[in-house]
Amino acid sequence: MTLIAETELQSFVLLRLGDRRFAVAANQIAELVPPSRVFRFPHHTSEVEGVILRRGRIVPVCDVAEKLIGKGLNSRRFYLIAQRCYGPQTEWVALPVTGDCELINAEMSLPSDTDAPHVSGWLSHAGDVIEVLNLAALTPGPSELAPVTSPLQPLEARP
Amino acid sequence: MHPNSPIKAPAPRSEQIILFRVSGQLFAVSSASVQEVRGVDSLSGAAKEISQPSLRKVKHVVRRGENSVYVVNAAMHFGLPPAPPALVFVLRRTRTALLIDGIEKMTSMTRLQALPLAFCHEERGWYRGLTALDQTVVPVVKPDGFLTPEEIFLLDASLSQEAEAEATRIAEENAQNGIDTSVTQ
Numbered sequence: 001m002t003l004i005a006e007t008e009l010q011s012f013v014l015l016r017l018g019d020r021r022f023a024v025a026a027n028q029i030a031e032l033v034p035p036s037r038v039f040r041f042p043h044h045t046s047e048v049e050g051v052i053l054r055r056g057r058i059v060p061v062c063d064v065a066e067k068l069i070g071k072g073l074n075s076r077r078f079y080l081i082a083q084r085c086y087g088p089q090t091e092w093v094a095l096p097v098t099g100d101c102e103l104i105n106a107e108m109s110l111p112s113d114t115d116a117p118h119v120s121g122w123l124s125h126a127g128d129v130i131e132v133l134n135l136a137a138l139t140p141g142p143s144e145l146a147p148v149t150s151p152l153q154p155l156e157a158r159p
Numbered sequence: 160m161h162p163n164s165p166i167k168a169p170a171p172r173s174e175q176i177i178l179f180r181v182s183g184q185l186f187a188v189s190s191a192s193v194q195e196v197r198g199v200d201s202l203s204g205a206a207k208e209i210s211q212p213s214l215r216k217v218k219h220v221v222r223r224g225e226n227s228v229y230v231v232n233a234a235m236h237f238g239l240p241p242a243p244p245a246l247v248f249v250l251r252r253t254r255t256a257l258l259i260d261g262i263e264k265m266t267s268m269t270r271l272q273a274l275p276l277a278f279c280h281e282e283r284g285w286y287r288g289l290t291a292l293d294q295t296v297v298p299v300v301k302p303d304g305f306l307t308p309e310e311i312f313l314l315d316a317s318l319s320q321e322a323e324a325e326a327t328r329i330a331e332e333n334a335q336n337g338i339d340t341s342v343t344q
Contacts, residue, residue, distance in 0.1 A: 039296035041184060042237035044280035051275070051289065051296050058289045058296055060277040086276045093277055142279045 009105040012123060012132065015080050016099035017065045017073065023106075023123050023132045030081040030092055032101050047140045052094055054081060061094045062139040067118065068131075073098055084135045086142070093139050108132055171269040176290075178263035178297065179248070182239035185263060185297050187290060188248065192302040195249035199258065202247055206230060211317045214310055220318060221256060223249075229314050230256045231305045237285070250302040254311060268292065271299060 011026035038050040038061055047067075051058045059081060065073045076096035084093045108121040120134035175190040206219035209229070216235035221228045228249065234241050244258035268290040274283060285304045289296050306314070 041186075041296075041298045042239060042285075043278050043282035044238075045278050045282065048275075048277050053291055053294065053296060056291070058272045058275065058291060060275040062277060084277070089276065091276055093275075139277055140279050141276050142283075 008107050010108055011103060011105055012108075013080070014102040014104060014125070014130065015095065015097045016101070018069050018071070018098060020069055021128060021130050022068060023104075023125075023130050024080070024082055024135065025120075025132065026103060028083045028135065030083060032078050032080055033094075034078060035076055035096075036079075045140050052079065054092070054094070057092060059092045059094045061096065063096050064133075064138050065096070067138060068133075082135055084139055084141070086136075093135065095139075173267040173269045174271070175265065175267050176299065177248075177265050178292075179246075180260045180263055181233040181237060182242040182260065184237070184239055185295070186233075187268070187292075187297045187299045188250075188302065189287075189299070190265065192251050193248050194251040196262070197247045197249065199244055199247055202230065202256075209314065209317060209321070211314055214313060217306075217310075217314060220314070226254055227315070227318055228254050228256050229306060229311070230258060232258045233305075234258075234260075236305055250305075253303050253305070255302065255305045257305060266292065268299070274298075 012023040013026050013029045014021050014023050033054060036052050036054070038052055040050040047062055047064075048060045049063055051060050053059075061079065063072055065071065073096050075098060077099055078097050078101065079094040080097050080101060081092050081094050083090045104123075104125055106123045106125055108123055111119045111121055117137040118134050119131050120137075121132040123130045123132060176187040177190050177193060178185055178187050180186075202219065202221065206221050209217060209220045211217060216232045217229045218232065219230040221230060230247065232241075232244065233239075234244075242260050245261050246259050248257040248259060250257060271288040271290050273288045274286050275289075284307070285298075285301060287299045287301050289298055291297075
């Protein structure tokens with residue numbers, strides 16, 4: 001019985017945006033890095049504010065705060081570098097966050113039909129109910145490359 | 160016995176690029192894509208005005224051989240604040256000449272990263288990708304990304320209409336002159 005309960009636990013990274021916390025499946029997270037210079041150039045994808053250079057890779061910065069908490073971030077403490085699925089491909093995206101991140105093990109409840117597309121589930125942790133984010137629905141990408149797999153499945157391809 | 164010869168790693172392939180500025184923003188283009196660099200003053204005699212209301216980034220056309228080359232204002236194309244252009248790139252294998260502020264330098268890139276898929280609008284047609292140079296990220300433009308085939312079609316149509324209108328005007332003037340001549344005779 002205990003064994004079954006333990007196998008249902010999954011690892012999540014909790015991130016903070018303003019006063020709220022959200023979760024992303026830990027297997028989608030590459031690293032947490034301090035803010036670095038954002039390089040900007042002309043484009044029409046409003047959700048992307050620019051790119052950062054990380055380990056020789058050019059990583060788009062997607063501020064998801066506007067969608068999640070209704071306002072952009074004035075300050076940021078870290079970038080959470082996450083893997084974002086584009087159909088069979090995965091790429092890194094940098095999500096600005098306002099506070100420390102935390103790795104937890106928790107059991108995820110599935111979303112209901114009325115939940116927003118960016119909600120891939122719910123966690124109960126330390127008295128809070130926390131949205132688990134579906135990055136494929138939250139961050140921009142070509143619509144023809146809509147993800148065919150659940151974002152919580154292990155990612156085999158590297159960005 | 161032969162001394163061990165060090166195994167040389169193959170040199171990374173590099174591509175010559177031109178870094179140029181438009182409204183203060185840095186871009187790169189492959190040197191091989193630039194057929195000619197001219198000052199804007201040198202265009203003034205050769206360029207003819209063209210007006211296509213839906214394409215405000217093109218205001219001039221230059222006749223080169225059998226082709227019309229459309230002069231694209233790069234600042235307007237990218238939605239950047241207007242800046243007085245100083246140079247024109249005539250882009251090879253396109254019908255585009257590009258108005259830019261100036262050339263920063265010529266250099267080479269060894270790695271071109273595809274534009275991240277998070278960028279999902281018109282910019283996918285604008286850039287071949289991004290390159291990191293001296294800890295800076297520079298977008299590398301697609302020479303054929305400044306005018307789509309549809310835009311060229313529109314401009315060609317506009318040009319033919321103007322040519323027809325001009326021909327009609329000349330014909331009418333000639334006819335008018337003919338009448339006038341007959342009257343004076």
